[in-house]
Amino acid sequence: MQWPAEGPFLRNQLLRLPGTEKPSAIDKQLAMSDVWLDFNGLQGDRVADNRFHGGPDRSLCHYPADHYAHWHRHFPRLRDIRPGAFGENMSTLGLDERQVCIGDRFRWGDALIEVSQPRSPCSNLDRRHDASGLARQLAKSGRTGWLYRTLEPGTVHLGAMLRLIERPCPAASVLRIWRGYMNEDLSNTELDWLTSLLPLASEYRTGFRQRLDSRRRKQDQGTLF
Incomplete structure (x- = not known):
């Protein structure tokens, strides 16, 4: 095309x-x-x-x-x-x-x-x-x-x-990535997928990884108390 x-x-x-x-x-x-x-x-x-x-x-x-x-x-x-x-x-x-x-x-x-x-x-x-x-x-x-x-x-x-x-x-449309970037309520599954999307620029993948790690830390802390 x-x-x-x-x-x-x-x-x-x-x-x-x-x-x-x-x-x-x-x-x-x-x-x-x-x-x-x-x-x-x-x-x-x-x-x-x-x-x-x-x-x-x-x-x-x-x-x-x-x-x-x-x-x-x-x-x-x-x-x-x-x-x-x-x-x-x-x-x-x-x-x-x-x-x-x-x-x-x-x-x-x-x-x-x-x-x-x-x-x-x-x-x-x-x-x-x-x-x-x-x-x-x-x-x-x-x-x-x-x-x-x-x-x-x-x-x-x-x-x-x-x-x-x-x-x-083919699943990684620019619009999907942008919507994920703008959506703070993105699921862990989607965040995990985004962090593993190797052609995506490192600054985006790092941002998604930080969001996922922060959320998991909070979830882990919640199970301790």
């Missing part, structure tokens, strides 16, 4: 978020030529905060173009936004968080990439687009987008197709 992909999008100069001195790489622009993708991201694409963006488990951000119509309706200030506006490096039609799974491997241009985690929306989206509550609504709705790790670096051509190569974890 394959999908036409808009991109690559990147930003080679950081912006100041409105009303702050905080730099940001949100609102990316379509590249003017082919771009090299390595293990840390697209060549020339700036990252403002390495704690939350870029690196081996976050080399690319993908946001479905289908979602923009929803945000146009709910946030009048966003009527003119287009792919790249939410910080994504790639956008597609007909592919969303319900269909894409953690561990999915895609060929994009000459590069091989693997879905590593849901994208975690941050309040920079609100500031950049003057849309209070936008990040919270992305999180609540599950329209988060997702991130990739690069398995094989390569050149990404303008308009390159996104081609699915392998789906080793």
